[in-house]
Amino acid sequence: MNITEVLREHGYKVTPQRLAVYEVIDQNKTHPNAEAIYKELQPRYPSMSLATVYKTMEIFAKIGVVQILQCEEESHRYDFNVSPHAHIRCTICNRVDDVNVDMEALKQQAADETKYKVNGVGVSFTGVCAACQKK
Secondary structure (H helix, E strand, C coil): CCHHHHHHHCCCCCCHHHHHHHHHHCCCCCCCEHHHHHHHHCCCCCCCCHHHHHHHHHHHHHCCCCEEECCCCCCCEEECCCCCCEEEEECCCCCEEEECCCHHHHHHHHHHHHCCCCCCCCCEEEECCHHHHHC
């Protein structure tokens, strides 16, 4: 994805801060929150504020570059993979991973059972990750 083009197509300025935030989240599988992104960028961009990271992530969510995850934590996490998929969060270390679930089948099942026209689906599991189980 060319983030420069996507930002311009949606009427947003291309700034060094936005490009830096995108660089951190591009293909990031750790589902970082804004604070983690900020901490990673701080050494290279000492003048960047946490508010800039939050605002950039809001823009990225609005234009479909990331999805916002609500993981039963104080702050949201962000996922670069915007295709429909589920997540699982470790209740001990808070690690978040993707889970391949047939989201279309779940959507259809919900529609069949309720007679709703289902517009979207979000699935989140909790458990204890393999690393925490070993401890």
